[in-house]
Amino acid sequence: MLVLGRKKGESLLIGDDIEITILEASGDTVKIGITAPKQVSVLRKELYNAVEHTNKDAFQAGISLEELTLQMKKIRKAPNEDAKGE
Structure with missing residues (x-):
């Protein structure tokens, strides 16, 4: 398992076409946005x-x-x- 620290607005990439962005962090809850091709099930x-x-x-x-x-x-x-x- 890869463990990364990210701040609000920062992203990480998985392969060439999946991007995960930290939208908000509050207490023990983190909202993330995921951009992925339609054929990728999330x-x-x-x-x-x-x-x-x-x-x-x-x-x-x-x-x-x-x-x-x-x-x-x-x-x-x-x-x-x-x-x-x-």
């Missing part, structure tokens, strides 16, 4: 971890293809049934 790590955890839970749930198909049919039917009842 996610907060806690969001990435939450999605990964949810995906693992879903995989371990062991739902069968038949059950999944049945649930999808129910979801697709639901809006049509609501519209008929109005």
